[in-house]
Amino acid sequence: MNRTHNNNELKIDYVNAIVELKGWVSKTRNLGGLIFIDLRDRYGITQIVVSPENPNYEKAKALKNEFVVYVKGIVVERENKNLTIPTGEIEILASEIEIINEAKQPPIIVADETDALEDTRLKFRYLDLRRPVMQNFLMTRHVAMQSTREYLNSHEFLELETPILTKSTPEGARDYLVPSRVNKGSFYALPQSPQIFKQLFMISGFERYYQIAKCFRDEDLRADRQPEFTQIDIETSFLTQEEIMAMTEGLLVKVWKDSINVEINAPFDVLTYHEAVNKYGSDKPDRRFGMLLEDLSEVFVNSEFSVFKNTVTNNGLVKAIVVKDSADKYSRKDITKLEDFAKIYKAKGLAWLKYQDELTGPIAKFLSDDEKANVINKVSLENNDLILFVADKENIVHNSLGALRVHIANQLDLINKKQFDFCWVVDWPLYEYDEEEGRFYAAHHPFTAPKNDQVDNMYNNPRECIADAYDVVCNGYELGGGSLRIYNQELQAKMFEVLGFTPEDAENQFGFFIESLKYGTPPHGGIALGLDRMIMLLTNTTNIRDVIAFPKTTSAQCTMTEAPSKVSTDQLKELGVKLDG
RNA sequence: GGUCCAGUAGUGUAGCGGUUAACAUGUCGGUCUGUCACACCGAAGAUCGCGGGUUCAAUUCCCGUCUGGACCGCCA
Numbered sequence: 213m214n215r216t217h218n219n220n221e222l223k224i225d226y227v228n229a230i231v232e233l234k235g236w237v238s239k240t241r242n243l244g245g246l247i248f249i250d251l252r253d254r255y256g257i258t259q260i261v262v263s264p265e266n267p268n269y270e271k272a273k274a275l276k277n278e279f280v281v282y283v284k285g286i287v288v289e290r291e292n293k294n295l296t297i298p299t300g301e302i303e304i305l306a307s308e309i310e311i312i313n314e315a316k317q318p319p320i321i322v323a324d325e326t327d328a329l330e331d332t333r334l335k336f337r338y339l340d341l342r343r344p345v346m347q348n349f350l351m352t353r354h355v356a357m358q359s360t361r362e363y364l365n366s367h368e369f370l371e372l373e374t375p376i377l378t379k380s381t382p383e384g385a386r387d388y389l390v391p392s393r394v395n396k397g398s399f400y401a402l403p404q405s406p407q408i409f410k411q412l413f414m415i416s417g418f419e420r421y422y423q424i425a426k427c428f429r430d431e432d433l434r435a436d437r438q439p440e441f442t443q444i445d446i447e448t449s450f451l452t453q454e455e456i457m458a459m460t461e462g463l464l465v466k467v468w469k470d471s472i473n474v475e476i477n478a479p480f481d482v483l484t485y486h487e488a489v490n491k492y493g494s495d496k497p498d499r500r501f502g503m504l505l506e507d508l509s510e511v512f513v514n515s516e517f518s519v520f521k522n523t524v525t526n527n528g529l530v531k532a533i534v535v536k537d538s539a540d541k542y543s544r545k546d547i548t549k550l551e552d553f554a555k556i557y558k559a560k561g562l563a564w565l566k567y568q569d570e571l572t573g574p575i576a577k578f579l580s581d582d583e584k585a586n587v588i589n590k591v592s593l594e595n596n597d598l599i600l601f602v603a604d605k606e607n608i609v610h611n612s613l614g615a616l617r618v619h620i621a622n623q624l625d626l627i628n629k630k631q632f633d634f635c636w637v638v639d640w641p642l643y644e645y646d647e648e649e650g651r652f653y654a655a656h657h658p659f660t661a662p663k664n665d666q667v668d669n670m671y672n673n674p675r676e677c678i679a680d681a682y683d684v685v686c687n688g689y690e691l692g693g694g695s696l697r698i699y700n701q702e703l704q705a706k707m708f709e710v711l712g713f714t715p716e717d718a719e720n721q722f723g724f725f726i727e728s729l730k731y732g733t734p735p736h737g738g739i740a741l742g743l744d745r746m747i748m749l750l751t752n753t754t755n756i757r758d759v760i761a762f763p764k765t766t767s768a769q770c771t772m773t774e775a776p777s778k779v780s781t782d783q784l785k786e787l788g789v790k791l792d793g
Numbered sequence: 794g795g796u797c798c799a800g801u802a803g804u805g806u807a808g809c810g811g812u813u814a815a816c817a818u819g820u821c822g823g824u825c826u827g828u829c830a831c832a833c834c835g836a837a838g839a840u841c842g843c844g845g846g847u848u849c850a851a852u853u854c855c856c857g858u859c860u861g862g863a864c865c866g867c868c869a
Contacts, residue, residue: 239829239830241827241828241829241830241831242825242828242831243825243826243827243828243831243832244824244825244826245825245826245827246825246826246827246828247826247828248827248828248829248831250829257829259828259829261827261828263826264826276820277819290827291827292827292828292829294828294829296829297829300829317803317819317820318803318804318819319803319804320803320804321804321805321818321819323830325830328804328805329799329800329804329805329861329862330861330862331800331860331861331862332803332804332805334861381869382869383869384868384869385867385868385869386867386868404868404869405869407869429868430868431867431868432794432866432867432868433868434863434864434868435862435863435864437868556796556864556865557865558865644869653869654869655869656869657869658869659869660869711869765860765861765862766861766862766863767860767861769860771860771861
């Protein structure tokens with residue numbers, strides 16, 4: 213009782229073959245006399261037909277959705293063909309039907325167009341994953357992973373593993389902690405990324421490493437963020453930034469080709485961090501549409517309009533985006549909604565003008581004729597354009613206008629959803645300054661090297677110091693990021709010093725690593741690509757849960773297993789852990 | 794930590810200060826030999842998330858809470 217074919221295999225040239233199939237009952241259509249059964253497996257659907265004179269007729273009548281069945285029969289050409297499925301020209305005249313297993317009525321419709329909400333789908337994920345769309349997402353994931361391995365293997369990379377139980381570090385995301393039974397009071401941390409280990413592989417002389425690595429970060433979730441996620445983690449010795457970027461491009465070209473048969477063009481455009489932020493208001497710009505940020509600060513230095521003028525004189529910026537040919541599409545009420553949207557990003561307000569023969573809008577009366585002419589000129593305003601201004605501190609201007617730009621592009625359907633726009637964002641600042649804590653943080657991570665000519669800036673002028681760091685961006689998603697690493701022990705120690713570590717702190721947290729740098733460390737660098745986001749792009753979904761087999765909800769729970777869950781007091785006692793209340 | 798949206802038969806939605814709580818789909822029964830979202834006829838199926846309050850009366854209004862989702866903060 214084995215199967216001879218899968219349910220997507222049998223075409224017109226199999227007519228008269230005796231075949232045996234297995235699968236799930238996807239749908240039955242009982243016409244009173246004739247019964248049609250759609251038999252589904254992961255490959256596709258085959259139609260079974262049973263007529264009243266067939267000895268299996270009663271059995272066929274009893275079949276319900278999601279029963280697992282075995283069918284033996286002869287392939288025949290259909291009277292009425294269904295050309296929308298690959299097997300639609302044939303059907304199986306059943307000579308034997310065996311119910312392998314029955315099924316309860318499923319809580320969700322097992323078909324591409326399910327009617328269930330995500331809540332229900334996640335609770336019955338094993339049924340949700342029977343749906344062909346979901347199977348395709350995970351199959352694409354499989355192909356992308358194998359394609360990645362093929363590419364990296366053929367470029368002399370070694371797939372090496374690193375520990376899941378490792379050491380907590382204070383920098384970066386919150387750690388998931390695992391109590392140690394053998395060492396009561398001590399904790400392992402799950403890795404946020406294998407960063408230090410992959411650098412140690414370089415020190416060990418492996419030269420080219422990769423790992424499809426699970427990473428864990430105990431931070432709040434988003435549509436594109438899960439607490440455990442997968443990175444394609446790569447590290448190389450002796451390569452330049454340009455070489456690493458070219459290698460990454462080659463990988464992405466192959467993955468896109470193998471997974472969805474799309475040719476993407478390499479090399480990708482390269483933007484500096486400053487260009488990206490200034491033009492797009494984002495360090496991960498979506499370049500599939502225009503509406504770039506325009507700096508109009510100079511126009512308003514001496515303006516009568518005090519809101520703009522004061523912002524400029526207080527080191528803020530006045531920037532704007534122009535929504536082409538859309539003044540008539542946005543009512544005052546609509547613009548108020550846009551303003552509310554901008555306020556989410558801390559903008560104090562959203563000023564606007566419409567150009568309909570002349571500039572109109574609430575702020576028009578505050579602007580001189582010169583200023584109006586300057587605005588029109590500077591951003592090449594045309595009739596029926598809408599211009600939206602944010603005047604604020606630099607990062608607020610960029611954040612709010614950057615988000616608004618994407619928001620409006622979605623509203624007006626300006627984005628070609630079939631397009632893949634890749635670019636690199638390079639020359640990142642080495643540090644970020646935290647106003648509240650009055651200290652510098654590593655913008656990337658504390659092992660990122662400053663550019664060669666920036667070593668002095670590292671401690672003399674940290675705000676301006678540029679790193680050898682690069683992000684690869686696709687359609688507004690940060691697909692991956694990497695850097696050349698510090699391979700000089702003194703420089704690494706200096707880095708910790710600028711970050712506010714005492715020598716003792718540095719020794720406690722990273723002593724083994726600083727020590728390792730002393731034994732002949734090759735220049736090295738790498739990149740990590742977010743596999744889940746990559747699959748989102750490949751499958752054109754906007755929900756990371758769709759491309760992860762068993763994901764968590766936004767409150768970091770699994771509704772199916774109900775993890776996380778309480779544990780027994782015995783278990784806690786064994787670990788030496790006491791609960792607070 | 795914060796803001797916003799949602800929670801009503803198995804599933805997805807509608808609805809309303811007083812209802813026999815509606816529709817679709819699924820389920821069950823019936824008719825039907827070429828369907829492929831089969832069609833048609835009929836039936837069953839609801840603690841209106843949970844707790845409290847207002848009211849003569851709450852599924853409906855208010856407060857709290859839980860769950861799901863989107864976003865801000867957070868994510869070296």
